[in-house]
Amino acid sequence: MSIIFLLLSVSICVAIVFFVAFIVSVKRGQYDDTYTPAVRMLFEDELVQEASETSATTIKNSTNE
Amino acid sequence: MEACYHCGDPCGKSPIIHEAKSFCCNGCKTVFDILHQNGMDYYYELERTPGTSQNKVSEHFDYLDNEAITEELLQFSEGKRQIISFEIPAIHCSSCIWVLENLSKLHPGVYNSTVNFPAKKAQIQFNQEELPLKALVLLLDRIGYTPKISLASAEVKKKSKDRSLIYKFGIAGFAFGNIMFLSFPEYFDVDEIWLEHYKPMFRTIMLLFSLPVVFYAASDYFKAAIKGLRSRMLNIDLPIALGVSVLFIRSVIDVMMDWGPGFFDSLSGLVFFLLLGRFFQQKTYSYLSFERDYKSYFPLGVTRIDRKGSKLIEEQIALKEIQKGDTLLIRSNEIIPVDGVLIRGEALIDYSFVTGEALPIHKEAGSAIFAGGKQCGASIELEVSKTVSQSYLTQLWGNKAFEKQSELRFQSLTDQISKRFTLAIVSIAIISGIAWWFIAPSMMFNVITAVLIVACPCAIALSAPFTLGNLVRLFGRHKCYVKNAAVIENWSEIDTVVFDKTGTLSTPAQSAFSYHGIPLSIEEQRLLYSSLRASNHPLSRSLYNTLEEQEIVTLDDFSETLGQGISAAKDNQHLKIGAPKFVHAQANSNHEGAVVHISSGSNYKGHYVFQSEYRPGLKHLLAVLGRNKKIAVLTGDNDSQAERLNSFLPEHTEVRYNQKPQDKLDYVKTLQEQGEKVMMIGDGLNDSGAMAQSDIGIAIAEDTNVFTPASDAILQANSFEKLPVFFALAGLGKRIIYACFGISVLYNLIGLGFAVTGHLEPVVAAILMPLSSISIVIFTTISTRFFGSRLLKSAIKNRN
Incomplete structure (x- = not known):
């Protein structure tokens, strides 16, 4: 019956991992603004059109750093 | 008539036609040109007419040349990377987010920018060498997103956010769920030998889970209870703290002595629901500020001029560096930050933020000028007679009315109830304890703790937060934004309403x-x-x-x-x-x-x-309010238009003319000393003293984006007519809270039945607790919405 120890400790560990993830996400401010990210993700389509222009410059920038 | 392609305003008879699109003014056309030339037409595709009217006067940002001032504004600065956070009131749609987050397309000096829409803020990372702060601000100004920079913005930037309620709420919820899981075998009384074997381990884990709940998540209740006891007040936190500690101690003893599984599930559930109530009540309008004082109105710096012989030296200095005797240059559309004497030029000063007066006042050289006005004419020169903190306007903030804690002004409904409630519970616990001492002494401890556990006023503590939280949202939908839920609770107690005239009764x-x-x-x-x-x-x-x-x-x-x-x-x-x-x-x-x-x-x-x-519907509004409230009007004007004003007022209305800011404050104070609960409704900085002194101060704003003085609530001007409805709603809230108290006392009586007879099993407590809490939440939410919308509908019908 020692399997119960294993199951219990595994389940509690999983729960704690998620709990810590929650605390960290709050601390980083993910819950401060719950509106803008939802709007922002709709902009992506538009940015792709110009990707060909901008990608060249971004590559240049990234090699500099 | 055609609408402007940029801002949607009507273009009038002679629109400006440009690229086959019509614009209402050159400002709008310029913004379009800038965006169009930079390939940012998507701004206009995302939303129709996303801009704001450019038909405004431009501000001056010359003080941003002063390095000491810019240093204070920057959040981060190192080498080629600077970070700044701007408050931009013009943010209102997704196009705004898009254009501000793509600032880098307009200028290579911007690395990236992030918008926080609810707070109307943009955080911008830029390179000061390529794009100085002043140029960045001017760039934003040119595309119609003028940031609001004031004396206050330099001070608040380091304030960190208080997220402790979310942490506490998270911990309580986490522990609640896990403890419920671990209690399942206990609930169903499974008679299996292996389960019996592991019982102590299950219980120990539950105990461990409950530790952070009691010592962290519930800590606020203990603190508040101790604070209440110190000031000799039996507040609602006291029976809660008592219940939580008895629950915890009893459960620990139960587990240690192997008497039973304890009440850890009820304990964590209780704390979880209580925090849920707080969370719900804490509806905030993050883009509105209720704490604004003169600091968020004044600019950061001014131009000082120095005449050394024939040479004229202009210098940008921070506001706090202004000395008595300095000569300041106030350009057109700049705010006058100090009291002074006009020495050159002709002043035409708009005092609308201070007094609500719509028209500017004309002053000639040699006359004294008070701080707070905005110069509308050409540049003037001013000799400083008093420094910023000493001036006529800002002195008011030294008054004690601005220091007091607003929370302590009223004894809340919940606290009124809890006084009687606490006394009743403690005496029931003692009486039943004594009774059991004679029947079966071994049960005494059991019964006393059971009474204290079951009587823990979770449902009572939840009624007010949920009712008020719902009302805060309802008020917000009708353009009345309150600072916190306590304001609505206080609202139902108001018996005198004091109005400012200019800008409040008149528009x-x-x-x-x-x-x-x-x-x-x-x-x-x-x-x-x-x-x-x-x-x-x-x-x-x-x-x-x-x-x-x-x-x-x-x-x-x-x-x-x-x-x-x-x-x-x-x-x-x-x-x-x-x-x-x-x-x-x-x-x-x-x-x-x-x-x-x-x-x-x-x-x-x-x-x-x-x-x-005067505002439309004023006469009707005052007549309705006058039925059961005292009304008074205070005004800084003289009585030349008294007759016209009196025609709007109900009989026996007190009107006082020639009131200075301090007089208004004193008047409110006198009323309060007579035992009245006073609401002050005003709009300008000159009312802020009276608004701070009053029990509820309401600021009227034509546009919530612009400056409003510190207040408990901000009412949008076009909702002014609804004022009596808000009173009715606040009264409704009070009645609903009382009904909730009735229901929760009923639950408590049932629970006490179990407790006094010594039959309180953990599983009964675990059912009763969430049941009472959830039913209260459902009851208050449904009744607030139902009766609230009925009230609003009948009010609209009456008006038509």
Whole structure:
């Protein structure tokens, strides 16, 4: 019956991992603004059109750093 | 009529056509050009007419040349990377987010920018070497997103966010769920030997889970209970703290002694629900600020001029560096931050933020000028007579009214109940304990703890937060934004309403001009209309807006003398518009308020008298309020328009004229000393003292984006008529809270039945607790919505 120890400790560990993830996400401010990210993700389509222009410059920038 | 492609405002009869699109003004066209040339037309595809009207006066940001000032504004600065966070009131749609987050396309000096839409803020990372802060601000200003920079923005930037409630809520929820899981075998009384074997381990884990709940998540309740006891008040936190600690101690003893599984599930559930209530109540409008004082109104810096011989040195200095005797240069549209004496130029000062007065005041060299006004005319020079903190306006903030804690002003409904409740519970616990001492002494401890556990007023503590939280949202939907839920609770207690006159009862947005004199001919009217259109003087603008629309004629001659008037000519028609001296010898200046005189050729024609218009529905509103509340009106004006004001007021209304800010504060204080609960409704900085002193201070705002003085609630001007409805809603909230108290006392009686007879099993507590809490939440939510919308509907019907 020692399997119960294993199951219990595994389940509690999983729960704690998620709990810590929650605390960290709050601390980083993910819950401060719950509106803008939802709007922002709709902009992506538009940015792709110009990707060909901008990608060249971004590559240049990234090699500099 | 066509709408402006940029801002959606009507373009009038002569729109500016550019690239086959019409614009209402050059400002809007310029913004379009900037965005169009940079390939950012997507701004206009995302939303229709996303811009804000550019028909405004530009601000000055010269003080951003001063490095000490910019240093204070930057959040982070190292080498080529600077970070700054701006408050941008113009943010209102997804196009705004898009354009601000793509600032890097407009200028390579911007690395990236992030918008926080609810807070109307943008955080921008940029390179100060390529793009100085002043240029960045001007760039934002050019595309219509002028950041709000004030004395306060430098001070608040380091304030960190308080997220402890979310942490506590998370911990309580986490522990609640896990403990429920671990209690399942106990709930169903499974008779399996292996389960019996592991019981102590299950219980120990539950105990461990409950530790952070009791010592962290519930810590606020213990603190509040101790604070209440110290000030000899039996607040609602006391029975909660008592319940939580008894629950915990009893459960620990139960587990240690192996008497039972304990009440860890009820304990964590209780704390979870209580925090849920707090969380719900904490509805905040993050883009509104209720704490604004003069600091968020004044600019960060001013221009000081120094005359050394014939040389003139201009210097940008921070506001706090201003010394008595300095000479300041106030440009057009700058705010005057100190009291002083006008030494050069002609002042035309708009005091609308201070007094609510819609029209600017004219001052000549040599006269004293008070801080807080905005110069509308050309540049002036000012000799400082008092420093910023000493001035007429800012001195008010030294008053004690601004220091007190608003939470302690009222004893809340919940606290009133909890006093009796706590006494009742403690005496029931003692009586049943004594009774059991005689029946079976071994059960005594059991029964006393059971009474204290089951009586823990979770449902009572939840009724107010949920009812008020719902009302806060309902108020918000009707454009009345309250600072916190306590404001609504206090609202139902108000018995005196004090109004400011200018800007509150009267509206600066609508004004009426009445004409006295010889009627103007059609040609004269056209000429008048066209010349007013060309003038930037505030009086001309408002007169222009009220006149009947005329054909625009091209003027042959137009000249504007600041502080005097306009002279214009078309064909053989000559018109002079403005001050009496300027216009004609016959014009007399014996009028109260603002007057615009007109002469045609050499003949004096007549004059327009400006009258501030009272808000629509004012008479009805005051009559409704006057039925069961005392009404008073305070005004800084003299009594020249008393007759007109009195026609709106119900009988026996006290009206006081010539009230200074301090007088208004004192008046409210006197009323309070007579035991009245006072609501002060005002709009300008001169009312802020009275608003801070009153039990509820409400600021009226034509536009919630602009500055409002510190207050408990901000009411949008077009919802002013709904004021009696808000009173009714607050009263409704009070009745619902009382009904909730009734229901929760019922639950408590059932629970006490179990407890007193010694039958309180953990599973009963675990069912009763969430059941009572959830039913209260459902009851209050449904009844607030149902009765609230019925009240609003009947109010609208009455008005029509």
